Structures are given as C-alpha cells and as structure tokens.
Amino acid sequence: MYLVTNERLNKMKKILNTRQDTLRVFMDYVYSPHNLSAIVRTCDAVNVGKLYYRHQKKVKLNNEITMGAHKWLFTEYVEDIENFYKNIKEKGYQVVVTLLDKDTIDFREVDYTKPTLIVLGNEVDGASEVSIKYADKKVIIPMYGMSQSLNVSVANAVILYEAQRQRSIKGMYDKPQLSQEIIEKTLKKWTYEDIIKAKK
Amino acid sequence: MYLVTNERLNKMKKILNTRQDTLRVFMDYVYSPHNLSAIVRTCDAVNVGKLYYRHQKKVKLNNEITMGAHKWLFTEYVEDIENFYKNIKEKGYQVVVTLLDKDTIDFREVDYTKPTLIVLGNEVDGASEVSIKYADKKVIIPMYGMSQSLNVSVANAVILYEAQRQRSIKGMYDKPQLSQEIIEKTLKKWTYEDIIKAKK
Ligand SMILES: C[S@@+](CC[C@H](N)C(=O)[O-])C[C@H]1O[C@@H](n2cnc3c(N)ncnc32)[C@H](O)[C@@H]1O
Ligand SMILES: C[S@@+](CC[C@H](N)C(=O)[O-])C[C@H]1O[C@@H](n2cnc3c(N)ncnc32)[C@H](O)[C@@H]1O
Numbered sequence: 001m002y003l004v005t006n007e008r009l010n011k012m013k014k015i016l017n018t019r020q021d022t023l024r025v026f027m028d029y030v031y032s033p034h035n036l037s038a039i040v041r042t043c044d045a046v047n048v049g050k051l052y053y054r055h056q057k058k059v060k061l062n063n064e065i066t067m068g069a070h071k072w073l074f075t076e077y078v079e080d081i082e083n084f085y086k087n088i089k090e091k092g093y094q095v096v097v098t099l100l101d102k103d104t105i106d107f108r109e110v111d112y113t114k115p116t117l118i119v120l121g122n123e124v125d126g127a128s129e130v131s132i133k134y135a136d137k138k139v140i141i142p143m144y145g146m147s148q149s150l151n152v153s154v155a156n157a158v159i160l161y162e163a164q165r166q167r168s169i170k171g172m173y174d175k176p177q178l179s180q181e182i183i184e185k186t187l188k189k190w191t192y193e194d195i196i197k198a199k200k
Numbered sequence: 201m202y203l204v205t206n207e208r209l210n211k212m213k214k215i216l217n218t219r220q221d222t223l224r225v226f227m228d229y230v231y232s233p234h235n236l237s238a239i240v241r242t243c244d245a246v247n248v249g250k251l252y253y254r255h256q257k258k259v260k261l262n263n264e265i266t267m268g269a270h271k272w273l274f275t276e277y278v279e280d281i282e283n284f285y286k287n288i289k290e291k292g293y294q295v296v297v298t299l300l301d302k303d304t305i306d307f308r309e310v311d312y313t314k315p316t317l318i319v320l321g322n323e324v325d326g327a328s329e330v331s332i333k334y335a336d337k338k339v340i341i342p343m344y345g346m347s348q349s350l351n352v353s354v355a356n357a358v359i360l361y362e363a364q365r366q367r368s369i370k371g372m373y374d375k376p377q378l379s380q381e382i383i384e385k386t387l388k389k390w391t392y393e394d395i396i397k398a399k400k
Contacts, residue, residue: 011346014344015344015345015346018344019344034234037351038350038351038353038354041347041349041350041351041354042350042351042354043345044343044345044346044347045341045342045343045344045345045347045350046343046344046345047344047345072345072346073345108365141245141361142245142364142368143244143245143246144214144215144218144219144245144246144247144373145215145243145244145245145246145247145272145273146211146215146244146272147241147244147245149241150238150241150242150245150357151237151238151241151242151353153238153351153353153354154238154241154242154353154354154357157350157354157357157358158357158358158361161341161358161361161362162361164342165308168342173344
C-alpha cells in the first residue's frame with residue numbers, strides 16, 4: 001500500500017537537501033499569533049535550520065497559529081536563555097540581534113553565509129537585555145519614513161531574504177547541509193506522520 | 201507661537217526629500233487589517249511615492265488600521281481599474297505583478313530603479329485577472345519549503361527592500377524626486393494637521 005505519493009516524497013527530500021542548517025532564528029518573546037504565523041511561513045520558505053522561541057506564558061506553536069507550517073521546521077522552546085546563548089556560541093554561531101538603537105549597523109553589512117542566529121524582539125519592548133548582551137552584531141533595517149519600526153514579521157523576512165540572497169550566490173542551496181542520517185530519520189518521521197494523518 | 205518643533209519639521213522635510221515618487225504599490229483587494237497595517241508601515245519605511253488600493257467593500261485606510269502611518273503616505277482609492285492601469289502605463293511605469301504561477305521570473309531580475317508599480321494580490325485569490333493582463337513583469341519570491349505562499353505583507357517587504365537596495369546604490373535617496381512645489385504644499389498640510397491635533 002502506498003500512502004505517500006512519490007511527488008510528496010520528492011518534495012520532502014528536496015526540502016531537507018536545501019535546508020540551511022546554519023541559518024537559525026530566535027523569537028525573543030514574540031507573541032502576536034499573526035506575527036508568529038508569518039514568521040513560521042517565512043522561515044519555512046527560506047528553509048532555515050531551526051526556529052527557537054520563548055514566550056511569557058509557555059506556549060507551543062500549534063496548527064491554529066501556523067496552519068501546519070511549523071511541522072516541517074525544526075523548532076525548539078528555549079527554557080534557559082543563558083545556556084542557550086552559551087551553547088550556540090560554542091557551536092560557532094554569530095548572534096545577530098535586530099534592534100532599533102543608534103548603536104547598530106546596516107543589516108546588509110553582515111555575512112549571513114557564516115553560521116548565524118538571527119534574534120527577533122518583542123512587539124512592544126524589542127529584544128531582551130540578555131539577547132543584547134550576547135549580540136555579536138546589532139543590525140537595523142534602514143527606514144526613511146515616520147514610523148518608528150517595522151512589523152517584526154516583516155523585519156524577519158527582509159533579513160532572511162538577504163541571507164537567502166547571499167547564500168544562493170554562494171551555492172549554499174545546492175548541496176545538503178544536514179547529515180544523511182538526519183535526513184533519513186526526518187523523512188521517516190514525516191512520511192509516518194503523513195500516513196497517520198491520511199488514516200484519520 | 202510655535203506648535204511644530206524644528207526637529208519635527210526637519211523630519212517632515214527629510215521624508216519628502218527622500219520620497220521615492222517613482223516607486224508605487226497597488227493593493228489589489230488585500231483585506232486583512234493586519235496585512236494592511238504592516239504594508240502601510242513598510243511603504244512608509246521604504247518611503248514609496250504612492251500607495252493605491254481597492255477593496256471589495258469600499259473602505260478607507262484609517263487610524264485604527266494603520267496607527268496613523270497612512271497619513272504620511274500619499275494614498276489613493278482605485279475606482280476604475282482599467283483607467284488606472286492605462287494612466288499609469290502612459291506615465292511610463294512598468295507594472296510588476298507578484299504572482300505564484302510557473303510563468304514568472306525571480307523578483308531580483310527586475311530593475312526597480314525604473315518607474316515601477318508593484319501589485320500585491322488578495323490573501324486568498326492572489327492578483328486579479330485584470331492586473332495580470334496589464335503586467336509587464338510577473339515576479340515570484342523563491343521558496344524552498346512546504347508552504348505555498350508567503351504572507352502578502354511579507355512579500356511586499358521583500359520586494360520593496362530589494363527596490364530600496366537598488367535605489368540606494370544608485371543614489372536615488374540622495375536627491376528629491378518630488379517637485380519643490382509639492383514638497384512645500386505637503387509641508388503646509390502636514391504642519392497644519394499637526395497643529396490641529398495639538399489643539400485637541
Ligand atoms: C515593533 S519592533 C519593537 C519596537 C520596540 N518599541 C523597540 O524599540 O524595540 C519588534 C521587533 O521587530 C524588529 N524590527 C522592527 N523594525 C526593525 C528595523 N527597522 N530594524 C531591525 N529590526 C527591526 C526587531 O526585532 C524588533 O525587536
Ligand atoms: C497568500 S498570497 C495568495 C495566495 C493565492 N492562493 C494564490 O495562489 O495566489 C497573497 C499575495 O502575496 C504575494 N505573495 C505571496 N507569496 C509570494 C511569492 N513567493 N512570490 C510573489 N508574491 C507572493 C502575492 O501578491 C499574492 O497575491
């Protein structure tokens with residue numbers, strides 16, 4: 001019996017083979033469902049390696065919020081923020097915090113082909129103190145109008161598509177970054193979940 | 201009596217002096233208040249010349265939707281769509297329709313330093329037939345994941361910031377595109393409205 005079509009299996013393989021393991025996003029207390037939903041969709045589209053998040057009240061990304069898109073991303077809830085930053089820096093990631101301060105550089109000056117964590121701030125308060133403490137780069141998207149800031153899901157997209165631009169020029173979407181082992185394991189999980197869903 | 205500070209007046213002047221008169225956006229039946237709000241903010245930030253829109257039910261952009269940002273943009277409700285496209289093409293604008301079809305080019309292949317109208321489609325149905333009929337270029341933003349599309353306010357931002365990139369390289373934010381007459385007239389209007397507001 002064949003419950004996962006070849007076309008769908010090929011799509012899954014293509015996603016895993018182009019996944020940008022070394023491009024990751026952290027939502028630092030982003031809370032609006034509309035923003036969460038748009039951010040998840042953009043992270044899926046640019047095919048980031050992992051989406052981290054934390055929330056004032058502990059929540060899970062669910063189907064209602066993301067219309068299923070989060071299922072295809074690797075996501076992780078951050079419990080211990082200090083540990084999180086220490087670990088990711090140990091792995092060689094640069095921490096790029098998006099910020100509206102004076103003390104920032106233009107977002108296009110960053111080399112996003114390096115292992116990079118992009119940090120998005122809360123809708124009202126911006127990025128937290130601890131995120132700023134661990135920042136290797138603080139970046140701003142230039143604005144020429146009256147508004148003080150962009151919507152956070154918009155800021156995320158502008159930066160991720162700059163990363164996509166740099167990475168596709170370098171051919172980073174052309175060869176797999178994930179290990180063959182992780183690709184196989186994930187394919188198993190995804191096809192299994194597809195079959196479960198089909199049986200319901 | 202001085203009700204508009206010098207700082208604020210300078211801000212207004214700066215906005216008008218960097219306004220990209222020849223970069224415009226048309227929202228073709230975009231309806232979600234969240235999307236309208238994010239699109240207005242991004243258009244303000246990139247400082248587009250004009251934001252056109254039409255709506256299934258005739259609406260106006262209001263403060264509730266845009267938190268005031270639309271007041272600083274030139275906006276126009278499109279009544280007669282055929283006329284609208286004929287007029288803008290006569291003025292020498294290229295019509296760039298964002299689309300999810302096969303028959304599209306990568307959005308980065310377009311020269312946005314030319315007079316350009318960017319067309320955004322409805323959240324469910326995409327761009328209308330008439331917009332597609334008048335399209336000079338049909339563009340897609342590449343996606344590598346499971347989702348079928350990006351959020352429309354996200355798509356708008358990714359394209360506008362590509363336009364901003366091309367235009368700032370060419371120095372197009374460094375000299376005024378609006379006539380001195382329009383700049384003066386708009387300054388009068390804006391300062392007047394500021395005083396009215398201050399009096400309330
Ligand atoms: C609405 S803004 C936060 C506004 C908050 N009042 C502040 O001053 O930080 C929400 C988030 O969007 C991102 N953001 C918005 N506009 C941005 C810009 N122009 N440059 C960089 N990040 C931006 C940042 O991650 C920010 O924390
Ligand atoms: C949610 S999409 C429309 C989906 C609709 N089902 C369709 O097939 O057109 C809303 C609008 O966002 C824009 N959009 C979304 N993703 C895009 C992409 N990858 N490339 C270009 N435009 C996109 C287009 O303007 C589109 O009309």
